[in-house]
Amino acid sequence: MSRESALVTTDWVTENLKNPKVVFVEVDEDTTLYEQGHIEGAITFHWRDDLQDGLVRDLVSKEKFEALLSKNGIANDTTVVLYGGNNNWFATYAYWYFKIYGHQDVRLIDGGRKLWELKALPLVKEVPARAATRYVAKERDNTIRAFRDEVIAAIGTLNIVDVRSPAEFSGELAAPAHLPQEGGQIKGHIPTAKNIPWSKAANEDGTFKDEAELKSIYEGAGVDLAKDTIAYCRIGERSAFSWFVLHELLGVNNVKNYDGSWTEYGSLVGVPVAVGA
Amino acid sequence: MKTCGATPGGPSLDGIDLTKQSVIQGVILRDGDADGVPNGAPVANAHIRLLDSQGEFTAEVPTNSDGQFRFFAAPGAWTLVVLAPGVRKELSVIAATGVPADLLIQI
Numbered sequence: 015m016s017r018e019s020a021l022v023t024t025d026w027v028t029e030n031l032k033n034p035k036v037v038f039v040e041v042d043e044d045t046t047l048y049e050q051g052h053i054e055g056a057i058t059f060h061w062r063d064d065l066q067d068g069l070v071r072d073l074v075s076k077e078k079f080e081a082l083l084s085k086n087g088i089a090n091d092t093t094v095v096l097y098g099g100n101n102n103w104f105a106t107y108a109y110w111y112f113k114i115y116g117h118q119d120v121r122l123i124d125g126g127r128k129l130w131e132l133k134a135l136p137l138v139k140e141v142p143a144r145a146a147t148r149y150v151a152k153e154r155d156n157t158i159r160a161f162r163d164e165v166i167a168a169i170g171t172l173n174i175v176d177v178r179s180p181a182e183f184s185g186e187l188a189a190p191a192h193l194p195q196e197g198g199q200i201k202g203h204i205p206t207a208k209n210i211p212w213s214k215a216a217n218e219d220g221t222f223k224d225e226a227e228l229k230s231i232y233e234g235a236g237v238d239l240a241k242d243t244i245a246y247c248r249i250g251e252r253s254a255f256s257w258f259v260l261h262e263l264l265g266v267n268n269v270k271n272y273d274g275s276w277t278e279y280g281s282l283v284g285v286p287v288a289v290g291a
Numbered sequence: 292m293k294t295c296g297a298t299p300g301g302p303s304l305d306g307i308d309l310t311k312q313s314v315i316q317g318v319i320l321r322d323g324d325a326d327g328v329p330n331g332a333p334v335a336n337a338h339i340r341l342l343d344s345q346g347e348f349t350a351e352v353p354t355n356s357d358g359q360f361r362f363f364a365a366p367g368a369w370t371l372v373v374l375a376p377g378v379r380k381e382l383s384v385i386a387a388t389g390v391p392a393d394l395l396i397q398i
Contacts, residue, residue, distance in 0.1 A: 213348035
């Protein structure tokens with residue numbers, strides 16, 4: 015993977031608004047944003063209602079994912095272009111999700127909804143009608159997804175990257191600062207994890223930094239990219255962003271997103287926890 | 292003060308347990324009369340970044356349709372960066388548990 019195959023610019027979007035091979039999909043944390051206005055022709059996926067199982071804490075089944083894409087007129091050869099608010103957090107999560115189910119051509123708008131808004135580019139309210147397809151997903155690719163037991167086994171052995179803010183890493187905050195500070199789980203981080211906040215990889219306008227800068231952020235923090243890496247945050251969205259940086263932009267293949275993340279790890283009985291910087 | 296219907300300051304604090312939260316919130320308004328007074332239209336979809344005392348990014352929110360935003364921070368010194376088309380503004384703020392920092396910001 016590379017920047018050229020994984021990212022598109024806002025100019026590219028403007029040139030491809032009518033391209034029948036392209037489907038734009040908005041995925042937001044604040045799910046009211048799409049109704050307020052979205053890129054012309056874009057559909058939206060709800061990060062919880064569409065992408066979470068709802069009964070079990072897990073991704074939706076292959077069959078449900080196929081039904082979601084079919085209903086929304088996405089075919090196996092569609093170029094899916096994702097974007098969203100909050101620096102593409104949930105859009106990169108959706109990107110990772112599309113890769114889990116083996117979609118061939120999925121990309122992200124560099125800068126996401128924020129850059130689109132800061133450039134004062136047009137947003138519309140019209141919801142497009144798309145003809146249904148028969149989408150066939152692949153079996154889940156768990157080479158990019160970490161589960162709790164391998165995370166515990168990775169302590170002191172593999173790279174563990176905590177991409178939350180320093181205040182969450184140290185145990186000062188339990189959640190990102192735009193959310194109420196609640197949660198039954200304890201505060202802190204997985205021992206031996208390096209704190210490399212996802213935001214280090216992004217410019218202020220939401221675009222990604224260039225590859226040389228991105229590499230130096232990880233290597234400068236003491237991450238040996240030759241070793242396997244597990245990224246985590248609170249619920250797996252911000253770590254999908256960092257997974258995207260490592261796996262898709264820097265082409266580091268042995269990187270997994272731990273989507274159980276701190277809400278799972280911080281609730282496990284008896285596992286080691288570290289606090290402080 | 293004219294505020295085009297927006298309540299000065301951030302969103303309603305009803306239902307928020309201020310004994311446990313250190314709230315930083317506010318409203319972004321245009322300088323309506325070009326007189327240096329924030330009495331113009333609220334700025335929806337501005338992006339507010341919260342940086343910690345080391346200048347490290349901590350969180351970001353867009354303003355709502357009334358130009359308002361809110362963070363749940365920890366007590367201490369923080370920096371806000373306001374981004375809107377063609378605008379970048381930085382300001383310092385102190386958060387404390389129990390007393391929300393409620394700001395009126397003009398761009």
